[in-house]
Structures are given as structure tokens and as C-alpha cells.
Amino acid sequence: MKILIIQQKMIGDVLTSSMLFEALKAQHPNAELHYLINTHTFSVVEHNPFIDTIVFFTKEHESSKLALLKLAKSIRREHYDVVIDVYSKLSSNIISLFSGAKTKISYYKSYTSALYTHNIKRKPTATSTDGLAVEHRLQLLEPLEIHQTNATPKIYLTNQEIANSASILERNGIHLDQPLYMISVLGSGVNKTYPFKYMAKVIDSVIKTTKGQVLFNYIPNQATEARAIYELCKPEHQKNIHFDVFAKDLRGFLAITSHCDALIGNEGGAINMAKALGIKTFAIFSPWIDTETWGAVENSNHVNVHLKTYAPALYAGKADKEMKREALSLYKSFKPSYFIEKLQIFLNQTLADRPKLNI
Template sequence: MKILVVRFKQIGDAILSSVICNTLKRTFPDVEVDYVVYEHISPLFENHKYIDNVISITKEEQKNPFKYIGKVWKVTRKKYDIVIDIMSTPKSEVFTLFSLGSRYRIGRRKPKRGYTYNYKIEEPRDAKDKVDKFLKMLKPLEQEYKVIYDNNYVITLTSEEKSQMRKRMLDAGVNFSRPVYICAANSRRESKIYNTEKMKKIVERVRDELKGQVIFFYSPDEKDFIMKFYEKFEDKKDLFVNINTKSIRELAMVISNCDFFFGNEGGPRHLAQSLDIPSFAIFSPSASKKEWLSNANERHQGVEPGDVGNCEGLDYNGQYNLIDPDYVFDKIEEMSKKFIVK
């Protein structure tokens, strides 16, 4: 049996929806599972124990409809038995259009689209989080198979990759006999960025009171933001901006060598959880903790404005300002004492 899972989105969405691949592989141990993602995200899923082939959609293919259609045609010549279109957009539906012979063509029920799906999934109202929502797309398979659900999203790194990055971090001055924190000071969406003065206060307390070393990571587009944030610190001791990552997989390698992740909610935070590095996330008013802190537990926690105050009558910034940096630090300190052993 051959199964194709289509997911066009950014880091967090691709990681969370990969639980579909986990579940399919556990349900059908001999199945071949292929996962379609954007090119810049695809390195994350190399050597993934539940994914056989990662299919990349390049930027050129995204922009050029003829090249995109040609790519989809080529991919679907594999004649998949099951095609699951998580995105369910006119663009992603081309995969099921070219797979009309597939026994299961599953997508979301949306107005005026999805004509090539033979199973349309209603938007679930009872999903406990994003992961649960994605897994409900496998419901049609239950009519024929006993589906073994797996809601744990994971990223697999080799011991060699971890060791290579650890050496680079040592060369950059990181002391692994002391706690190593990694901070998401920025976000791809400007509206999700927590006040930088407040974030600065959290970082300083982590360094000074928890004796932590703090790594700031960034993509090429985020470098200017992070460097300006770094310059806010009069005392730059134990703060690192010199550990460059060339890909999202290298960022995963850095995170895997850290003791704790904190900062703005987003894809890198999901990456930390997929590597089971303890994490604490700050959620903006536009991000639902219930949905995006999937599989929340003692090791992976977060705060949103409604957790610390009454949001009624407050504008966006007013709601965001309810999150006090001392509250965030206290949570990080509590978790650090429990999960960091040096």
C-alpha cells in the first residue's frame, strides 16, 4: 500500500500534522508513506521513522503553475492507494485530481471545492487541539481498518548531527556544565512578538538568577531584528548570537543540545516539543493556546493573556500587556528546577 499526505504550510503546521504519518505507519506497518511539504521545511523530516519519502515543493514550483502541475503529475504517477489533502485548497486539490483511481481521497469539506475527494471531513467542533483536529481526517479509514492513533509529533536527529552541533556550540563558547536556554525573541508574524523590553527582562533574570546561558537564533530575514535586540543588553555575558544555522534542520540540532526553550509561540517552539526539550511559550492574543499547545503537559507549557487577567474591553496590545515578564520568569524557573539537572 502507498499513501500520500499533502501539507502546504509553515514549520509548526507541518510538524503538528505529521502525526497523520505516524498513525498511518502504526496502522499499516508495511505501508509506504510520502509527505509533501515546502522545500525549506523538508529537511526536518529526513530520517523520520514514520515517513518514507519527503517530497519537496520548491519556491519556483510554488510560483510557476505549469511547473507545479508538472510536479504534481509526476508525483501522482506512483498511483497511491490513499491521498490525504490536509490543506484542501484549490492548489493542493490537484493531487487528488490526478489521483482519481485512489481508493481513498480525503480532504476537508469546504464550499465550492473538494469535488475530487470521495471523503469530505467536516470541520470538527470537538477537537481538543490542532493535533486532534488533524487526526480526525483519518476517520473514513475506520470503516475498513482499525486505526492505531498516535498523537506524538517527533523529529528524528542522528547522534552524529547532535555531536557535530555540540562541537560548534562549544567552539562558540557555550559551557555545557551550566544550563543552556534557547530563546525565541522574534516571530515570523510581527503581531506575535512579545514586547522586547519585557522579553529582555525575562532573559536577564534567566541569566542572572538561573545562571543560564541564552542562545538567540534567527533566520537570515530575522538577523537584523535579533542583533538590535541583542544590543539592548548592556551586559552581554552568557548571551549568544554567534551560533549560525543554515537550515531548519540545523536549528533542530541546536535546540536538541539545549536544556530549555522559551519565548514566542511558533514553529521553533513546536520543534522543541518534537525533540522533547522542555518549553514555555508566550501566546499572543491572536494565537489560541488550546489549539496550538498541542499535547500540553508538565514539560511543555505556555501562557496566554486570558490566563493572567480579564481581556474584556481591552484592545490587542492591552491584552498582550497582561502577560507580565515576572510571571513568565516564575514559570520558567519552576520548570527549570524540575527538568534541568546539571
């Protein structure tokens, strides 16, 4: 059996959908499994042992109808038995149509249902702690008689990547035998970024509670914003922040994060990647993001906070996404005092879980 899974666009989506490969291999160990993804998302599935071949969807495919058609024709020459279109947008509709696969699976949409042999209606509410983002993807396996109810995306690092990142940290004065925390200081946009002065208070609480070392997760073009948050932290805590220690690429970030006791900050791709590495997370959700989709998993290792929990009256009669245009004003209401105690409990647990050194 030869299967193609299509999941274009965002890194978080590509990572989440990658869990389907392990489930497929468990049921069909001899199946040949291919993954069609955007080039820039490759880092989160590199070295995944359950994926046999990566097919890249490039910027050229995105901008040129002719290039997209050529890709679709090349897909047809692969003679896939099954195509699972998780992305379910125009480009993947075309690829699925041209594939010639006997079994074509996607989510139900009235205007594309004729293209697929199986159209899956998404369940409205989560029935497990994994969240709807996971459960909806697992539904796509049901036509193949795979009825899995839970799964966890995983990122696979090599021993060399882990060793190299440890050396980088140590050369920069970071002690791996002491608490180390990665802070996701910025979201993917303004309406997903916790206010700077509030984030500084969160960082101050991390350092005060743990006496730990802190790294900032940001990319070079975000340095000005990240520096602004650093400057808002208490002067006595700034010495614990290794501001200039950050990875040059995504695999580097993943390897560095693997050495951290936890990743704390804005909910988003970094939080999901940390979870896939088995790292503890404390996620601050944007006021308009639905926690049931991306943050249902919550235990001592993974904690989520959302304004709706503390000020439900603001959401009366409204869906979270209706609040998107009010995100900035809602953020002002989402004061750190609401959840600082919860954060401190989480931090103390990370300290308790650190390996004990033999003296």
C-alpha cells in the first residue's frame, strides 16, 4: 500500500498531522508513506522514522498554476493507493483530484465532496484530552479501519544535534546542571502576543521562583521587540537572562529547547514543538484563541491559562474567535496576577522533577 498525506502551510499543522504516520505504520507496517508539505516546515519532521518520503510544496507551486499542475501530474505517476488531504484547500483539492488514488479522504465540504471517496465531518467537541486539532486528524484514518482515539506528535533529534546544542549552551556560560527555561516572548502576531510589561512580570516570576537561567525564543528580525521585554524585567533578574543565546535555525532551536526544564510563554508553534520534544510547557493563550482545539491537554507537565477562565463575563454569549478584533483590549485585562500562583506551582514542579545529582 502506498499512501500520500497532504498538509501544507503552517509548521504547527505539519507537526500535528505527522502523528498520523505512526498510526498508519502500526496498522500497515509495510506501507510506503509519503508526506507533502511546504519546504519551510521540513525541520519538524526531519528524521521522523515513520515517514518514508517527503514531497515538497514550494513557493513556485504556490504562485504558478503551471508549476502546480506539473506537481499534480508527478503525484499521479506515483500511483498512490490512498491520498489523505488534511489541508483541504484549492491546491490540495487539485492534487487529490489528479492523484488517481482509489481512496481519497478529506474533511467534508459541500463544494468539494465530489472529489473525495470519503468526506469526514469534524466532531464539534473534544472527547479526549488531546484537543480537537488531534482528534479531527485521527478521524481521517477511520475509512482505513484505524480507530485510534489519541496520539501525540513527536519531534526526532539526533544524538549529534543534542550534543552540539549542549556545547553551544556551555560555551555561552549556561550550566546544564542548573534550571534552564525557554521563554516564548513573542507570538506570531500582535493579537497573539502577551503585552510586553505583563510578559516581563512573568519572566521576573520565573527567575524569582527558580533562580534559573532564562533563554528568549525570538528570530533576528524580532530582536528589537525582544529587547524591549528584556529591558522591562527587573535589573536584578536581567543577569539570569542569556539574551544573545538563540538558535540560527529551527533545528537548532529544537535542540536547544530539548535541554530546557520548560518552555513558557505565548501559545503557538514553540509550545507545540516543546510538547513534541517531551518538554514541559506553560502556555498563555491569546484571548480569542479556542483552547479546546489547541490546548485541551493539561496536567502537571502542560498548563494553559486563558482570560476566559478568570473573566468569563467578558465572553458571555460570544465565541472566542468573535473576540479577535478586541484582542488587544482583552489582553490588557489579562493581568499576570490572575495566574502567577498557578505558574509558581508549575515552576516548583519543574524543580522537583529535575534529576538529583549524586554527591
